[in-house]
Amino acid sequence: MNLKVINTQKEYDLYELLGLTWNFYTNNFFSLLNVALISYFLCNLFIITLPDVDIKGIFSFSGNDKGYLSFYLSTIFFVTSLSNLPIIVFTFHRLKNKDVDFVDTYKLTIAKFIKNILINVGTIALFFTCFFIWVLFSLKWVSIFIVSAIPVVMMLLFFSFTVIAFASKEVNLWLSFAYSFRVAHSKWVKVLLYYIFIYFLSAIVSMAISIPYTLFSRSLFTELIFNTIVNVFCSFFVILMTFLFINLDNSIKK
Numbered sequence: 001m002n003l004k005v006i007n008t009q010k011e012y013d014l015y016e017l018l019g020l021t022w023n024f025y026t027n028n029f030f031s032l033l034n035v036a037l038i039s040y041f042l043c044n045l046f047i048i049t050l051p052d053v054d055i056k057g058i059f060s061f062s063g064n065d066k067g068y069l070s071f072y073l074s075t076i077f078f079v080t081s082l083s084n085l086p087i088i089v090f091t092f093h094r095l096k097n098k099d100v101d102f103v104d105t106y107k108l109t110i111a112k113f114i115k116n117i118l119i120n121v122g123t124i125a126l127f128f129t130c131f132f133i134w135v136l137f138s139l140k141w142v143s144i145f146i147v148s149a150i151p152v153v154m155m156l157l158f159f160s161f162t163v164i165a166f167a168s169k170e171v172n173l174w175l176s177f178a179y180s181f182r183v184a185h186s187k188w189v190k191v192l193l194y195y196i197f198i199y200f201l202s203a204i205v206s207m208a209i210s211i212p213y214t215l216f217s218r219s220l221f222t223e224l225i226f227n228t229i230v231n232v233f234c235s236f237f238v239i240l241m242t243f244l245f246i247n248l249d250n251s252i253k254k
Helices: 014-027 029-049 063-082 085-095 102-114 117-140 142-158 162-168 173-186 188-215 220-251
Strands: none
Touching (some): 014 220, 029 102, 085 102, 085 220, 102 162, 117 142, 117 173, 142 173, 173 188, 188 220
């Protein structure tokens, strides 16, 4: 498979995208495995080093507790989103028929981020702060969450292709938000339905893969290993969304 198959003005349906993704995933599984293992292992290793949060009695938390919970949730959201970047970089370059291994992938990923590093870091800091403030205010005042939940979810939907745009286009992270908005906004109903289906399907896959976890004594090590394994297999859905983005990006140019 090459980029020309996805990079077409024909708008594929979900069944066709699933078939294309499965074909790419199985043909590149072992190369992809190396890339995904490193990225998701480091992501999960970072997450388990964060002090855990017991969300029982969340509405009775003190101000400091709510502040840390907001920081904790915001950090996990951004770290897990960025952990998909090497997988997307690998996918895009393999679609261009470039023979890249995990070393090449990480070199390309690091080079991509270092280029325009001030803009990229500044963009992460800005959106992290905005997301942190929204979570904090939502925890402090439930009315804010009720009023803002739908608009925030829609904005997250519009920006859901940001990391993919950053990895596959010659744009910095700031412009990637605008690029994602342009693509997702034009077909937002379709993107929303696809995300609902994908999250439902990935949840089933995650639960199925995690069943053996119940047979082991729980520890940080087993949690790290099983979370990484789940993430590796669920990278299928990251590739699926990458294909969707490329296809939508070209279909709206008709």
